[in-house]
Amino acid sequence: MKAICFNFEIHQPFRLKRYRFFDIGRDHYYFDDFLNDDIVTRIAHNSYIPAAETLLRMIEQSEGKFRCSIAISGVAFEQFEHYVPEFTDVLKRLADTGAVEFVAQPFAYSLANLADPEEFAAQIADTCSILKSRFGVTPKVVRNTELIYDDDLAPQLVHLGFNGVLTEGAKHILGWKSPDYIYTAASAPKLKLLLRNSKLSDDIAFRFSDSSWPEFPLTADKYIDWIASTPSDEQIVNIFLNMETFGDLHPATTGIFQFLEALPRFAAERGVEFLTPSEAIAKIKPVGELSVMHPISSADEARDTSAWLGNRLQNEAFEKLYSVSERVRQCNNRQLKKDWEYLQTCDHFYYMSTKQRGGFSPYETPFQAFTNYMNVLADFLMRVEEEFPSQVDNEELNSLLLTISNQGAEIEALNKELASMRKNVEQYNIEHRLRTEEPKEAPKAEAKPKAKRGPKPKAEKAAKEEKPKKAPAKRAKKAE
Amino acid sequence: MFGWEFPPHILGGLGTASYGLTRGMWECGDMDITFVIPKPFGDEDRSFARIIGASQVPVAWRDVSRDYVESRIGKVMDPDLYFQLRDHIYADFNYMRTNDLGCIEFSGKYPSNLLEEINNYSIMAGVLARTLDFDIIHSHDWLTYPAGIHAKQVTGKPLVIHVHATEYDRSRGKPNPTVYGIERDGMTHADHIITVSNLTRQTVIDHYGVDPAKVTTVHNAVVPLSQDLLDIEMPRATKEKVVTFLGRITMQKGPEYFVEAAAKVLRNCSNVRFVMAGSGDMMDKMIQLAAERGIADRFHFPGFQKGRQVYEMLKASDVYMMPSVSEPFGISPLEAMQMGVPSIISKQSGCAEILDNVIKTDYWDIDAMADAIHAIISYPALYKQLREDGLAEVAQITWDKAGQKVINIYNKVLGRS
Numbered sequence: 001m002k003a004i005c006f007n008f009e010i011h012q013p014f015r016l017k018r019y020r021f022f023d024i025g026r027d028h029y030y031f032d033d034f035l036n037d038d039i040v041t042r043i044a045h046n047s048y049i050p051a052a053e054t055l056l057r058m059i060e061q062s063e064g065k066f067r068c069s070i071a072i073s074g075v076a077f078e079q080f081e082h083y084v085p086e087f088t089d090v091l092k093r094l095a096d097t098g099a100v101e102f103v104a105q106p107f108a109y110s111l112a113n114l115a116d117p118e119e120f121a122a123q124i125a126d127t128c129s130i131l132k133s134r135f136g137v138t139p140k141v142v143r144n145t146e147l148i149y150d151d152d153l154a155p156q157l158v159h160l161g162f163n164g165v166l167t168e169g170a171k172h173i174l175g176w177k178s179p180d181y182i183y184t185a186a187s188a189p190k191l192k193l194l195l196r197n198s199k200l201s202d203d204i205a206f207r208f209s210d211s212s213w214p215e216f217p218l219t220a221d222k223y224i225d226w227i228a229s230t231p232s233d234e235q236i237v238n239i240f241l242n243m244e245t246f247g248d249l250h251p252a253t254t255g256i257f258q259f260l261e262a263l264p265r266f267a268a269e270r271g272v273e274f275l276t277p278s279e280a281i282a283k284i285k286p287v288g289e290l291s292v293m294h295p296i297s298s299a300d301e302a303r304d305t306s307a308w309l310g311n312r313l314q315n316e317a318f319e320k321l322y323s324v325s326e327r328v329r330q331c332n333n334r335q336l337k338k339d340w341e342y343l344q345t346c347d348h349f350y351y352m353s354t355k356q357r358g359g360f361s362p363y364e365t366p367f368q369a370f371t372n373y374m375n376v377l378a379d380f381l382m383r384v385e386e387e388f389p390s391q392v393d394n395e396e397l398n399s400l401l402l403t404i405s406n407q408g409a410e411i412e413a414l415n416k417e418l419a420s421m422r423k424n425v426e427q428y429n430i431e432h433r434l435r436t437e438e439p440k441e442a443p444k445a446e447a448k449p450k451a452k453r454g455p456k457p458k459a460e461k462a463a464k465e466e467k468p469k470k471a472p473a474k475r476a477k478k479a480e
Numbered sequence: 481m482f483g484w485e486f487p488p489h490i491l492g493g494l495g496t497a498s499y500g501l502t503r504g505m506w507e508c509g510d511m512d513i514t515f516v517i518p519k520p521f522g523d524e525d526r527s528f529a530r531i532i533g534a535s536q537v538p539v540a541w542r543d544v545s546r547d548y549v550e551s552r553i554g555k556v557m558d559p560d561l562y563f564q565l566r567d568h569i570y571a572d573f574n575y576m577r578t579n580d581l582g583c584i585e586f587s588g589k590y591p592s593n594l595l596e597e598i599n600n601y602s603i604m605a606g607v608l609a610r611t612l613d614f615d616i617i618h619s620h621d622w623l624t625y626p627a628g629i630h631a632k633q634v635t636g637k638p639l640v641i642h643v644h645a646t647e648y649d650r651s652r653g654k655p656n657p658t659v660y661g662i663e664r665d666g667m668t669h670a671d672h673i674i675t676v677s678n679l680t681r682q683t684v685i686d687h688y689g690v691d692p693a694k695v696t697t698v699h700n701a702v703v704p705l706s707q708d709l710l711d712i713e714m715p716r717a718t719k720e721k722v723v724t725f726l727g728r729i730t731m732q733k734g735p736e737y738f739v740e741a742a743a744k745v746l747r748n749c750s751n752v753r754f755v756m757a758g759s760g761d762m763m764d765k766m767i768q769l770a771a772e773r774g775i776a777d778r779f780h781f782p783g784f785q786k787g788r789q790v791y792e793m794l795k796a797s798d799v800y801m802m803p804s805v806s807e808p809f810g811i812s813p814l815e816a817m818q819m820g821v822p823s824i825i826s827k828q829s830g831c832a833e834i835l836d837n838v839i840k841t842d843y844w845d846i847d848a849m850a851d852a853i854h855a856i857i858s859y860p861a862l863y864k865q866l867r868e869d870g871l872a873e874v875a876q877i878t879w880d881k882a883g884q885k886v887i888n889i890y891n892k893v894l895g896r897s
Contacts, residue, residue: 020847021854022748316861354836354869367839370862371855378858 003275003284004227004267005194006068007143007166007240008055010048011109012040012076013347015362019372024379030339035362037083040076044084047247052090054246054257059099062264067099067274070243071143071166074107074127075345077134088134095135101276102131103166104139110344111308113144113153114295115322118329123341124160141166141277145346147196147240147298148305151291154185162191164281166240169195170296170303180234182284186291192281193290196240196298200226205245209254217255220262228270235284236275240298300356308349313370318349320377324384326401331387339380348373482605482617482624482631484588486517486524486531491589493811494644497676497700498620501642501886502529504701504879508887514612516627518601519588522555533557533586537604538566539573540582552581568610573603594623595658602626609634616640616890622647622659625666638671638893640886645676645808646683652731652805664688671893674698674886676809677830698886699834701879702814709788710819714796721752721857724797724821726790726812727804729760734803734826734843739766741803743773744850752778752857757793759784794819798863799856803843804829813838817874822866824852834877837870 169179
């Protein structure tokens with residue numbers, strides 16, 4: 001039986017306000033609340049809420065046969081709580097149906113895994129704790145920002161307790177293989193990979209309302225037919241979409257909600273079922289290993305990280321940002337830590353891309369985006385500097401931090417050394433005593449008790465410190 | 481083609497653009513171009529066009545020997561052409577001030593009797609038009625429109641005029657009625673109008689009442705710089721950055737916005753100097769303004785720069801700035817890019833329409849300008865990105881592409897396409 005595995009991504013960045021260089025050091029608030037409120041509220045009402053309600057209806061009407069998964073970034077969630085709390089209620093209702101699986105992803109929708117694995121783990125944990133506290137779910141499957149994935153990431157994901165990851169079915173990785181199977185990670189065989197079918201996903205995401213597309217108009221009937229007519233041994237089709245595809249990218253007037261809502265009915269007719277990622281992993285056997293040397297993503301034609309880290313501007317900003325990660329982690333200033341998270345959101349780097357002009361950006365040019373971000377970052381770095389006295393340079397701090405993190409191992413090593421030293425000293429004592437006893441055998445009466453005293457402390461307690469042990473030796477000398 | 485300036489003897493951007501375009505059209509092949517200028521010096525590059533000096537075109541008959549003509553003007557004109565032209569004098573212009581060869585002397589500059597020179601140029605054009613064989617007439621800027629109209633009336637050949645600037649740009653909206661009249665006359669008689677930017681195209685449509693279908697934009701381009709200029713080495717103070725404004729210090733170029741932006745930057749950064757190179761009627765005012773803002777110690781006026789000095793100045797700069805209030809095209813940011821200097825230009829300049837790797841701001845937005853200056857001098861990545869992508873971008877803006885567009889317009893006008 002063929003199955004469709006849906007994942008809907010929900011993410012909105014905290015957009016920065018226009019921040020001039022003369023604000024550096026004077027103004028420590030970086031975000032454009034009005035713009036964010038405006039955009040988040042608009043998209044929630046045009047897209048997120050109607051789409052989520054459509055999903056609810058689909059689940060109810062199909063009596064739970066329709067199943068899907070949702071990934072939500074922490075930064076988006078915080079904005080919903082501020083601006084459109086009613087949306088979080090709809091999400092809760094979706095969670096309560098049990099037909100929707102929530103997938104973990106980095107809190108700030110960041111590129112942290114490429115620079116700072118520790119930060120990545122922390123952000124995944126943050127998202128999980130939100131999902132737990134708000135929806136009562138514990139994710140077992142994860143998707144990284146923009147489906148970014150490589151072999152280095154897989155063992156870490158297993159370590160964090162995930163058994164599946166969603167990523168891109170990038171052609172340059174797959175070659176002749178099809179994305180419509182389940183694979184395992186080459187670097188962590190326990191981790192299952194679900195690969196996005198980019199053709200069928202983009203048919204909805206990009207082409208749905210394109211009247212110049214030969215397949216226009218796309219109907220649910222036709223779409224399910226395409227899926228049903230894929231080769232019979234291909235068991236799963238992964239359709240990963242941004243939630244705003246419904247209602248925002250393609251306005252409601254294009255009929256996209258009706259398209260979505262009609263899918264379960266035609267799927268039932270053609271014998272196509274719906275699975276959540278966890279169910280897919282449990283149900284379908286992986287067909288092979290997949291090795292991904294360099295990071296892949298779902299972005300543009302290249303399917304790599306060049307949309308965020310493709311030019312000098314982006315790399316400069318990215319390096320500057322993560323140059324202080326250790327310091328931010330060490331500090332206790334909550335506001336600073338929050339800003340640090342918001343500044344990591346990958347959208348900020350996307351706006352600086354010089355690759356394609358025309359993608360959505362609140363800035364007119366990538367240079368403006370870079371200038372604004374760097375001005376903000378300059379102020380942020382100054383605040384980090386204030387937390388840690390500037391005379392402590394990075395290397396020194398690093399070595400201090402290293403010392404702290406290595407403390408345990410070091411103490412153990414020292415203990416071992418101590419123990420062996422102790423042995424040495426005792427050995428020395430014994431030898432010494434023997435040497436002193438040999439030439440003077442005359443006063444036997446005094447020497448004998450001493451010789452017996454020698455091995456005693458050894459048996460007494462190994463844990464005793466050096467001094468008390470040395471003491472008997474000294475005493476022995478004195479006695480002579 | 482009728483032009484007013486031609487390198488190496490140029491006074492502004494018109495000569496550079498005329499030269500580049502003519503050369504670019506020649507590179508496209510199958511073109512026979514005659515370029516008429518008021519006064520050639522003999523050192524012009526004649527490899528791609530026949531250059532005729534208006535000062536050597538007889539308008540009154542003189543009985544002179546071939547040897548005499550050869551000795552007088554052989555340096556700039558073939559004597560045979562002189563006699564051919566002499567055979568086509570169409571009226572008795574002896575009442576005019578003519579020389580021993582029956583020619584009118586032109587200064588080739590912008591003298592105070594400019595309108596008289598324009599008129600004389602048109603008289604001369606009548607002789608030329610009757611002598612030469614050509615398919616199309618192309619007039620560069622308003623100075624040569626009357627000549628173009630005259631040639632069209634004599635021969636019935638189509639006229640294309642090339643608008644490099646309008647009186648509206650030069651006067652910031654208060655045009656001289658005579659100049660406006662000449663411009664409008666040219667546009668009315670023209671079969672097609674070429675503008676150097678969409679901005680200028682809009683001005684032509686809005687202020688001269690021209691049918692939009694008759695106006696096409698062909699953006700200017702640049703000639704690649706010689707290695708000699710690219711290799712210029714300038715001593716640089718390592719710790720200080722230099723921001724440069726190069727051009728006429730006149731109302732049109734928006735110099736006051738540059739001073740104000742400089743004052744904003746200097747309030748927060750101390751390691752930067754500003755240079756306003758050029759001369760013009762607002763220079764004294766600007767010196768005063770810089771002093772008023774208390775930045776005179778870091779704001780410099782080195783005066784008018786020419787030729788190689790311009791490139792030396794660019795080489796010594798970290799940022800080039802053109803805050804023009806209204807600029808039909810503005811070739812100088814392209815030159816700065818060729819020298820690897822990141823540029824900040826106003827959105828009100830024509831070249832902003834074709835450039836990506838520059839920072840664009842509104843000319844009045846001094847906050848944005850100051851921010852951009854600060855960003856380029858403080859964030860090395862931005863400097864490098866603009867510099868390198870700018871070099872690559874400007875290398876693609878070549879005259880042969882512009883030339884091809886002009887040829888296409890010719891074909892359309894001639895009904896050949």
